[in-house]
Amino acid sequence: MQTRRVVITAMGAISPFGRGVNILIESLFAMKSGVTNITALADFGGLRTHVAAVVPDMDPREIPRKYRRSMSKMSIYATLACQEAVSQGNVTEEQLSGGRLGISIGSTVGSPIAIQEFFEDFLTYRSLERMRATTFFQIMNHSCATNVAQALGTTGRILAPSSACSTGCQAIGYGFEMIASGKQDMMLCGGADEFHPLSPATFDIMSAASVRYNDTPHLTPRPFDRDRDGVVCSEGSGILLLEALDSAQKRGARIFAEITGFATSSDTSNIADPNSESIEACIRLALEDAGAKADGIDYVNAHATGTIQGDIAESTAIGRIFGNKAPVSSLKGHLGHTMAACGALETIASIAMIERGSLIPTLNLENVDPLCGDIRHIRQIARADIKTVLKNNFALGGVNTCIVIRGYANE
């Protein structure tokens, strides 16, 4: 198998802080919270969590109707984030349509908003007569990937990984392998999700959603904190343009970072409960893929969503490998859990930390849970010479994913 070095040459983001990578990074470093009280959630019986981080309203009409008509919000987020990356990366029309640029973008499910609209009408009238021709294109599982391809006119490969919270990380990893193997030269990689009550309800019924901070939403989620009480659901899209190093060098592209390793594995011990041994094994696989040793990792960007079990399992695994040497933080306190987008948005933030030589701490981590205590938590903005980052994401269904990212060194 051909192996090529793979670098990141552009990024795009839609987050609860708004549109663009800049506002995402500035808000994270400013220790802002995107979490708010969503009063409409109180209308649903049995739903105890009333907090979420949602994307501010934005006008999608810059996407021509021809493409927008088949998009739900998640595809709009993904398309706008891709447009930012394509613009920043100076990707030409010829490169988009030349067949060597592919798409690897996933979501947790097809659009829950479109699914709800369809079934509300279908079950009310027992009729399909009002079903729009474009509904299916919003519901299908590869909706984001194909809508982006249509809107940008890309003719390369389409991947639409779907592994809930691991989706974005997996999409980057599979894109990385696609380029490394020589099948594509560029891949727009990442994830997107739109907020719907289905997401918090899913966590709430498993007693894994944050329910005690409805009146103080900025204080939750609380990764690794003693008083954490669960996930806060969020939405958005993160996109990275991955590119073969030789391609980037040939066209003189700005190189932000390099992906040096990726691993994904299945945890079959339980479909819902994270397992520290399985997480540890996946991290070790990623390090091996990157040819890195534990002491070569300068920072760990944790998945840590603020659930009781998940944070313990992840910190235990990190502690076994890195002890208390490598600094660790989670960005869920700022962003909430952006679901399929989190792997990509958090990778973008990790690259910003490498570039700035500064670490973003975990928001709302006030009293470290002793059961999460065996690692080096970052409690405040800290200067650091960061060369190599480990990025973790773990999903319901037992899907582990880890990426190793290195600041680009032209050796």
Added chain:
Amino acid sequence: MNDQEIIDLINTTLANEFELNIDDMVPGAVLKDDLGLDSLDRVDMVIVLEKAFSFKIREEEAIREIHTLGDIHNFVIHKKQEME
């Protein structure tokens, strides 16, 4: 509803649905070439017209012969007359 009111309702309904400029809604406008409406749009066009005029036209053979906005005007006016 007189013929002009029908035409006006068709034009505003389609202009709103498909984000068209009302000034482009002239009888000679070819749906595909001038208004950019493709096969997916024609499905949704039937749905919005059925809602606007409270009739069922999905199974009408004459729908398949529609090429211009004027064809739609004539079809709907004829259909409304049939219903009266």
